[in-house]
Amino acid sequence: MSPPIVTFLTDFGAGSGYPAQMKGVVLQRLPAAQLVDLSHEVPHFDVLAGALLLEACAPRFPLAAVHCAVVDPGVGTERRALCVVDPEGRRLVGPDNGLFTPFLGEGARAFALEDPRHVPAPESATFHGRDLFAPVAAFLAGGGDPEWLGPRVEAPVRLRWPAAAREGATLRGECLAADPFGNLVTSVRASDLEGRPVHEARVEGRPARFVRTFGEGRPGELLVLVGSGGRVEVAVREESAAARFGLARGAPVVLALG
Incomplete structure (x- = not known):
């Protein structure tokens, strides 16, 4: 056992x-x-x-x-x-x-x-x-x-749990938290992409490039990618996206899908 x-x-x-x-x-x-x-x-x-x-x-x-x-x-x-x-x-x-x-x-x-x-x-x-x-x-x-352990609780406390909003071919989300590398997890899930390509990405109004993995990025380039946890993340290759661009919780993320 x-x-x-x-x-x-x-x-x-x-x-x-x-x-x-x-x-x-x-x-x-x-x-x-x-x-x-x-x-x-x-x-x-x-x-x-x-x-x-x-x-x-x-x-x-x-x-x-x-x-x-x-x-x-x-x-x-x-x-x-x-x-x-x-x-x-x-x-x-x-x-x-x-x-x-x-x-x-x-x-x-x-x-x-x-x-x-x-x-x-x-x-x-x-x-x-x-x-x-x-x-x-x-x-x-x-x-x-x-x-x-005790009585049933019918209404446990729930956080505001942001989700992506779809407007036609556009997904709108927001940054939620930074990991120790300074990558920012967002409210956009991989499933929200529905397997469609991302033609354009913007984070707090800044243009970003959608990539498959961190190594595809150029030094200092703002990136967007699907992270290992199944959510879209904002990153910079070998740097902290949070520190380099001053990004924090609530920063808007906009993805244009193909």
């Missing part, structure tokens, strides 16, 4: 001791668990950036994996704590602040973490990752049923 898998995504920073404390809590309860870091470098408090990373990473794991995600500027407040079970059966644990928006499609279920038989009372008001979410992730990875 394969060992249970628990993944971790946070904005704590790789140099902090907080992720290690969460892992220790899981291993105390589930010594055979396989622990995987998705990222601890989500920009601080940036729930949308965390949601995009989860969208890219979680589907690459076996469905039996449990994903513990903590980007939680509201820790210790009245915001709910959740377990989300997506339509495919994927399980995610974390705050009810929109972090799980990509997994809340039709058929998804969400449960509040409230039943004291399976949900511990946090020792600290400021570290629910260690005291609440990690123990619940271990419980689920060890075979616990999400329905045992």
Whole structure:
């Protein structure tokens, strides 16, 4: 039998001791668990950036994996704590602040973490990752049923989740988040292109060239391409598009399709 898998995504920073404390809590309860870091470098408090990373990473794991995600500027407040079970059966644990928006499609279920038989009372008001979410992730990875955690939540928080708008042969989207290379993920998905060629691209009014891969770009050239996560991205070869062109969340992207 394969060992249970628990993944971790946070904005704590790789140099902090907080992720290690969460892992220790899981291993105390589930010594055979396989622990995987998705990222601890989500920009601080940036729930949308965390949601995009989860969208890219979680589907690459076996469905039996449990994903513990903590980007939680509201820790210790009245915001709910959740377990989300997506339509495919994927399980995610974390705050009810929109972090799980990509997994809340039709058929998804969400449960509040409230039943004291399976949900511990946090020792600290400021570290629910260690005291609440990690123990619940271990419980689920060890075979616990999400329905045992607490009542059903019918309306979990959802982020504004931009999508591409089509106007004839034109797609309009926007930049959402920059990765560590300075490439900007956009709201345009590969599927929005419908396999059609891109004849013209503009990013915040600047002309860009649509390419297949980074290496096709010329030094300093603004590029648009389909990234590995299935979204259109804005890039510069061997540079940061975000830094070179001052691009940030909300920058408009316009693609003219053939």
